[in-house]
Amino acid sequence: MSPYAKALFSYHDGNRAAMLTMTRNDGVASSIPVSRLYEGSDFTDWENMALSRCSGKVLDAGAGAGRHAVTLRARGLDVVAVDIDPALAELLTARGLDHVVTADALASTGERFDTVLMLMNGIGMTGTPARLDDFLLRLPAMLQDGGQLLCDSVDILASNDPVRYEYGRANQAAGRSPGQHVYTISYAGEEGPPFEWLHLSPGLLAEHCIKAGLAMELLYKADNGHFLARITIF
DSSP states (O other): OOHHHHHHHHHHTTOTTOEEEEEETTSOEEEEETHHHHOSSSOOHHHHHHHHHOOSEEEEETOTTTTTHHHHHHTTOEEEEEESOTHHHHHHHHTTOSOEEESOTTSOOSOOEEEEEETTTGGGGGOSHHHHHHHHHHGGGGEEEEEEEEEEEEOGGGOSOHHHHHHHHHHHHTTSOTTEEEEEEEETTEEOOOEEEEOOOHHHHHHHHHHTTEEEEEEEEOTTSEEEEEEEEO
């Protein structure tokens, strides 16, 4: 079981103080309360905005512990929770979700959805601009007519965090997208393998959408660079 899954199960089993650590490849580390990944009673304004716009059959892509899927299911929506970590299927089912799929969240399940939901920068799973393009080209095959993708991200170069800003500038100087990150996750002294994660600006996401024949609508933007977007087929 991955350190990420172990942290979520620890919280589920009653360890409300559980914390995991994300370490960037430049050595910068941050501790994250597992409750932030698990609970559904402390949504931010932008999360509430996204959840209120979900309709029809919903794919929660990269569902994790079901932070959003559980709430949408309680609201009566038909929710498919997808996560690549097989250990999480048990947890998602225990939390009341009846349609759980263990698979790459960026790949087609063979079903079409009215809403694809990728919150907490879920679209960052693409990792690189090239893989983002691949995913966006596949998106129409995942959507019903009139369907939508709701996602959020963070513009690193608009961040009020100087360390994050400098990391983005260093990426640019090396010929990478400012928001290309490499992280590891640690819990209880165990560290998982490195993985790539992509942060985007609204303008950059819009450019990639246009390349894929998609339209992007900006729903929310904060001073710290965080934003929520809605992507649809032209």
